[in-house]
Amino acid sequence: MGSMNNEPKLSFIERDTIVVTRKEIGQDFLHPEKVRLQLSDGGRKNPIDIGAFAYTVRQPQENSHLSHLPTKVCEDSFKLSRRDLLNSIHDYVATTLNRDTTVGTRLRDFANILQWIDSSGFSDAFDSESQSREAYKAWKAELKHRIQSAEAKITPKTANEKQRELIKLFEIYWGTDKTKEIIREIPIIKFKRKEGEVPEERNVRFATKTFLNLARGLKHFVMSNESFPFLLKMPDYECYVFPSNSNSCITPYLREELFSYNYLEGRLSTAEEYKLKCPRNISLKEAQRELDKAHNNLLKVNNDPRNINRLNYASLAIQSYMQLFILMTGIHRTELRQLKYDESFTLESDLLKNDFRAVKMRAGEREVAYHLGNRKGLEIFKEYIQLRNWLLNGVNCPYLFFTIDRNGSYTDSYSQLKSDNIYRVYRSVRGKFFPHSFKIITASQVRKYKTLVWNELNVAQEVIADSLNHTIKTNHKYYAVSSPEKQQEEFGLFFESAKAAATKILERKPSQKIPLKIIDGDTKSSENTNIASGHCDDFQHPEAMEDAPPIEPNCMSQIGCLYCEHYVCHADQEDIHKLYSLLYVIEAVREMATDFNHSDSLLLELNIRIKQVLVQISEKSERIKLLVENVREDVMEHGILTPFWEFRLERYEQMGVVV
Structure with missing residues (x-):
């Protein structure tokens, strides 16, 4: 019996293409669909066929993004409007400061998303914002299906990452503002967040010792203008370091070698050693030619005290000192990036005060002091200042910690840290100086770790609170770990209140204007009690502001x-952060609860209420409106919650409420 399938057979062709570098991709191309991108690092030898994105039917091919040949396409599937998408991607590649490896990963992610978009009936996704929104909703539904699927099983965390990949592609194409409208009110997939777990003591000790040895060893190397290879002494081993990005040294976590180097003795290999290590059958003459190249490269690097290889290690030393500062102080990312450099830091008299000025965002813009604890902490900080001055080389930079601007190579300009880059150093040290599986130790974990250990050691509560820059009450409320019985009690109280509102929510439309006390942050009263959702002017005396409220105070x-009636909301960073953190927790419960309709009806009223309050806060001024938007991004996009709601979310996750 003949085949009943009357669908026409697709005909794939091989296109004429051009290969360009990152420096060349920023120019205007009459036919961007012909462009393939050649990246220089990360071990990627084959160009990436970006131009194929202009065709909605591309030949499925295993590891097609690694092929040295252009992707075969169906010529009739060419979509003229995709040229705008390609030009936007070209601009991103040309202007981003990310390394080639990151760019390559990003383009691979885009290719996978576009493959799904084009094979799922959403090829017009980039023709209009409304069609982008439809594709985005379908992509989220697909990811949620994969979470539940036995065949294409992915974790909620992976789904979250893949959802954000499409958002990034929209931002590149549409811009940030239009993208916000496209994804508006379509929640990001939530996942069980691991950050709240207290790290094991041995991991904290390991990270502290490793970063300290890296910081001091690399600082001495660059500032003393030592020659490559240099001997780096780590806590449990020592290794010679060569000027190579990927195979610079041999450690317990990295065993790959370059044939030109004798890592054990810290010198170039002999021709006989090179020939023995090389898997190809080469002559001693060929081996010597390669060694001559390595020798000339060493001479070139060692004759330049600010060679890019040396600056790479200076940057790693700077980042290691920054991690030590976090480990010693527990400073949060938002505060760390705000720290301003002061010349007085270099004076002994000021150092002894341990006085580091910063705006503590969740403390009403008040200045706080970070104590390094002892003389050793002061020594480490002074070492950092010396390295900082060497690296800046006379250039003025207002921030205590900073990032070095790069344009292929290092430049002489420096910028404020981005929150997302503060822990990026872990990517560089994993699999080299740290185990591959080593988890980031965040500021929140450091603070919880300190509180737990200090309580175990019976350290005075006043000392703990003072060291963490808050009151004893705050330490007990936000950082002390509750017993399982207490957690269960709090969990019950949370949903008991929500369930009490269930019968009223569906009958009542939220008011458009909420009669709340919204006070400017500059004029707030110190008499108000600090609560998890804002402030209260008469704590422990709840009084409903309306008859039969959906949720009883x-x-x-x-x-x-x-x-x-006694709820007070300050139009400042602290209370806005609290409201968005509560909103994040509510949406996490709504998103992942097993009985979606039931949980949605329970919490929808409160969800809307919070958003209305935030709208009213935003209306106070343009400055406040910008502040609200910045906090929204920190919380809703990056999951940076207040300690109170972070702990609550962790407890709900542990009890199985949030997957």
Whole structure:
């Protein structure tokens, strides 16, 4: 019996293409669909066929992004409007400061998403914002299906990352503002966040010792203008370091070698050693030619005290000192990036005060002091200042910690740290100086770790609170770990209040204007009690601001406060952060609860209420509106919650409420 399939057979062709570098891709191309990108590092030898994205039917091919040949396409599937998408991607590649390896990963992610878009009936996704929104909703539904699927199983964390990949592609094409509208009110897939777990003591000790040895060893190397290879002494081993990005040294976590180097003795290989290590059958003459190249490269690098290889290690030393500062102080990312450099830091008299000025964003813009604890901490900080001055080389930079601007190579300009880059150093040291599986130790974990250990050691509560820059009450409320019984009690209170509102929510439309006390951050009263969703002017005396509120005010549950006469919201970073953190937790529960309709009806009212409050706060001024938007991005996009709601979310996750 003949085949009943009457679908026409697709005909794939091989296109004429041109290969360009990152420096060349920024020019205008009449036919961007012909462009393939050649990246220089990361071990990628084959160009990436970006131009194939202009065709909605591309030949499926295993590892097609690694092929040295152009991707075969169906010529009739060419979509003229995709040229705009390609030009946007070209601009991104040309202007981003990311390394080639990161760019390559990003383009691979885009290729996978576009493959799904084109094979799932959304090829017009980039023709209009409304069609982008439809594709985005379908992509999210697909990811949620994969979470539940037995065949294409992915974790919620992976789904979250893949959802954000499409958002990034939209931002490159549409811009940030239009993308926000496209994805508006379509929640990001939530996942069980690991950051709140207290790291093991041995991991904290390991990270501290390793970063300290890296910082001091690399600082001495660059500032003393030592020659490559140099001997780096680590806590449990020592290794010679050569000027190579990927195979610079041999450690317990990295065993790959370059044939030109004798890593054990810290010198170039002999021709006989090179021939023995090389898997190809080469002559001694060929081996010597390669060694001569390596020798000339060493001479070139060692004759330049600010060679890019040396600056790479100076940058790693700077980042290691920054991690030590986090480990010693528990400073949060938003505060760390705000720290300003002061010439007085270099004076002994000021160093002894341990006075580092920063705006503590969740403390009403007040200045706080970070104590390094002892003389050793002061020595480490002074070492950092010396390295900082060497690296800046006379260039003025207002920030204590900073990032070096790069344009292929290092430039003489420096910028404020981005929050997302503060822990990037872990990518560089994993699999080299750290085990591959080593987890980032964040500031939140450091603070919790300190509190737990100090409580175990019976350190005075006043000392703990003072060291962490908050009150004893705050330490007990936000950082002390509760017993399982206490967690269960708090969990019950949270949902007991929500369930009490269930019968009223569907019958009531939220008011358009909420009669709340919204006070400018500059004029707030110190008499108000600090609560998880804002402030209260008469704590422990709840009083509903309207008859039969959907959620009855209860000072124990923390979620009915927005319906209380005594609730006060300050138009500042602290209270806006609290509201968005509560909103994040609510959406996490709504998103991942097993009975979606039931949980949605329970919490939808509070969700809307919080958003209305935030709208009213935004209306106070353009400055406040910008502040609200910045906090929204920190919380809703990056999951940076207040300690109170971070702990609550972790407990709900542990109890199985959030997957």
